[in-house]
Structure formats: C-alpha cells, structure tokens
Amino acid sequence: xxxxxxxxxxxxxxxxxxxxxxxxxxxxxxxxxxxxxxxxxxxxxxxxxxxxxxxxxxxxxxxxxxxxxxxxxxxxxxxxxxxxxxxxxxxxxxxxxxxxxxxxxxxxxxxxxxxxxxxxxxxxxxxxxxxxxxxxxxxxxxxxxxxxxxxxxxxxxxxxxxxxxxxxxxxxxxxxxxxxxxxxxxxxxxxxxxxxxxxxxxxxxxxxxxxxxx
Amino acid sequence: xxxxxxxxxxxxxxxxxxxxxxxxxxxxxxxxxxxxxxxxxxxxxxxxxxxxxxxxxxxxxxxxxxxxxxxxxxxxxxxxxxxxxxxxxxxxxxxxxxxxxxxxxxxxxxxxxxxxxxxxxxxxxxxxxxxxxxxxxxxxxxxxxxxxxxxxxxxxxxxxxxxxxxxxxxxxxxxxxxxxxxxxxxxxxxxxxxxxxxxxxxxxxxxxxxxxxx
Numbered sequence: 001x002x003x004x005x006x007x008x009x010x011x012x013x014x015x016x017x018x019x020x021x022x023x024x025x026x027x028x029x030x031x032x033x034x035x036x037x038x039x040x041x042x043x044x045x046x047x048x049x050x051x052x053x054x055x056x057x058x059x060x061x062x063x064x065x066x067x068x069x070x071x072x073x074x075x076x077x078x079x080x081x082x083x084x085x086x087x088x089x090x091x092x093x094x095x096x097x098x099x100x101x102x103x104x105x106x107x108x109x110x111x112x113x114x115x116x117x118x119x120x121x122x123x124x125x126x127x128x129x130x131x132x133x134x135x136x137x138x139x140x141x142x143x144x145x146x147x148x149x150x151x152x153x154x155x156x157x158x159x160x161x162x163x164x165x166x167x168x169x170x171x172x173x174x175x176x177x178x179x180x181x182x183x184x185x186x187x188x189x190x191x192x193x194x195x196x197x198x199x200x201x202x203x204x205x206x207x208x209x210x211x212x213x214x
Numbered sequence: 215x216x217x218x219x220x221x222x223x224x225x226x227x228x229x230x231x232x233x234x235x236x237x238x239x240x241x242x243x244x245x246x247x248x249x250x251x252x253x254x255x256x257x258x259x260x261x262x263x264x265x266x267x268x269x270x271x272x273x274x275x276x277x278x279x280x281x282x283x284x285x286x287x288x289x290x291x292x293x294x295x296x297x298x299x300x301x302x303x304x305x306x307x308x309x310x311x312x313x314x315x316x317x318x319x320x321x322x323x324x325x326x327x328x329x330x331x332x333x334x335x336x337x338x339x340x341x342x343x344x345x346x347x348x349x350x351x352x353x354x355x356x357x358x359x360x361x362x363x364x365x366x367x368x369x370x371x372x373x374x375x376x377x378x379x380x381x382x383x384x385x386x387x388x389x390x391x392x393x394x395x396x397x398x399x400x401x402x403x404x405x406x407x408x409x410x411x412x413x414x415x416x417x418x419x420x421x422x423x424x425x426x427x428x
Contacts, residue, residue: 012412014228176407176424189227193391198391206412206414
C-alpha cells in the first residue's frame, strides 16, 4: 500500500533557512541544519557517490537510509526544483546534475504552462504539472508501482500536503540550534498529533528526530 | 556559585498557551503541555502535597526533582504572579494559596509603584520591584544564600533575561503536540547554542527535554 511521506529539516525554533541567494540557494543556515544528515554514510553514498564507507552509522544514518528506501515517485514544488531562481532558463534541469539522486519519476508543481518531461540519467524523469495537488498525487501514486510517494519539499509544498490531510508519514530532523528567522516549518498544523502518532528520538549528533505516522 | 536558571514548557512548534481567561488562567492548552510533568511523583509531592508516593519516576521526574532543588530565590513577571488578571485587588497574593511551593524570597517584577512585601507560610515572601532586571537579579542573588536563582516566568520575562545574557541554565520541556498559536517561546534567541551547550533527551511520556547550559 502506497504511503505518502515527507521528510524535513528544522531548527529547534521551527525554521528552515531563508536568505536564499544565487550563490547559496538553500540559505545561509542550511549547512548547520543538515550537518548530522550530511555526515551519515548513507548520505555520502547516495548523494556524494562516496563508496569509501566513511560516514556515521548511528541513529542519523538509520533515518537517512529510511529516507532513500521504498520510494516509487517524488513530488516537489517549483522553488525546490529551482524555477524561482531560474525563471527564464528553458534548459534548466534542476540542481542535481545529469544523474539526480531520485531514480524515480519526479512531479514538479508549477503555476506555469506545462513543459515537456525531461528524462535524466539513473531513472529520474522530471514531469511538470500545474493541476491540483490531489490530482498530481493520484498520478504519482499510480506511477509509484506500489512503493511510497515522497513529497520532497520545499516547506510550503510540504505544508500544503499536510494541511490537506494527504500525508501518512512526516519525519522532521530538528537540529539543536536556534535560527530566529527563516521559513516556518510548523505553521498551521495544530492538532496533527491527534491524527498521527508521534515518536521522538535523539541522535548522537544532537539531532532530534520526530516522526508523525498515521 | 549561584547559577541563574529558567525552566519552560513549549509545544513542538514553540508555543505556550495563550487564550488565558479568568476561568483558565494558564490557557486552554496548558494541561496538555504539562501532562508529563504533572504526572511525576515529584510534582505530586511538591505541589499537590500528595504523600502517597504515586506518580511517575522516570526521566520526567528527574527533571521535576532538579527543578525544585537548590533554588534560593525566585524572580517572576507580573503576569505570572497574577497582577494582569487582578489589577485592582490589593489583597491579591498570587495563585498558590497560603503556602506557595517556593519556600524562598520571590521577586515579582512590576511596572507599578512598589507595594509592601507579603510574607506567606512555608518560607515564601513576595517582594515587588519595578527596577531594572539586572538590579533585581543582583538582589535575588544576594538573597539566595549561594543557591541558584530561578527566573520562573512567564515567557516574556524569561526571554528578557535570556536576551540580556543573564541565564546560565535553560530547560525547555517540549510536549509532542502542535498548538499552532499562543505565546512564542523561542523568539529572538538566535545563536543561543553558540554560548550554551545543548543536550536533549526524550522521556517515557514523549516529552523532549532540551537544556542549554553555559
């Protein structure tokens, strides 16, 4: 049975990085927010193609491994794909190079006219959709082959799916830092613990992993 | 050596209760925020005067016990004392009955003219001060007899002391619930992890205990 999953990073005060710039598309605090995750063996293997076996293998790594397992299709917002930073670049193919680390169909939500799909190396194909999120989710579920659908982000896209009641599993990796500003992760989610079971676990890095599952 | 301590409750999205009313002075969500704490044996003994020995004895209880240990003086804001709810009641002596659970001098910060101190049963005496927080802290430190000074709240008073760099130990008990509204616990504290060491621990109740210590 397909489950709809989201994984996010947040600071202890509930922010993800803002202050994005062309030189720093994820924002100035992104590195500190994701340090525990980037240090894992799984991340190094899957994203950096590091086959040395280096990297942490504790609690953070088990969440990193779960992130990459069992996903049959991905959905992401236009900003995460990079359309806001590259509005007029018709050849833009995302941030991830010729072989993105998805390996599945990826549905990019846009507000503009549809454009042709882009097949990439390694099994990723980018599709562009400007229809309702429920319709895109139905298409992604169909394409997932019985595996899970991951809503990859960014935060506003994730919150749209959460508020619409479409998400089965939410994982938030909370870094033990206070940013004081940025994009707010938790807005308008009052009562999510009433429909989802919450569990929390602290990793060796200090990251607090909180999951909501229904 | 006296340390300055703060303990607070927060939801996962960084709120404490708002929606205070005369019937519900702590706000409608207070019970859910504090459930893990109120269930502890220490809280039942110290606040409810329950000598049955009932109550939880795990991680939550160890934080509850630490809360009550080694405090020689207390500072609180006018709202926590109840002045905002009882502005014209000159006989108001706080929410805690004839024998408040402090057992120390308690310095209440006000913006109004000083009023006489109120000695209570059990060692608590309420003093009222309208001077700078640094001056009140100096007086409380002197009165603490070498024990710690606790800044009891509310949230805006706690944040005033944190922002002024006056706090050595901050403990936040985070309930695994999303309130979506209320008073914001973490505002304007960016970078506190740079001056204080952060540790986190998850209790059996699901409460996430986060401490900042310098």
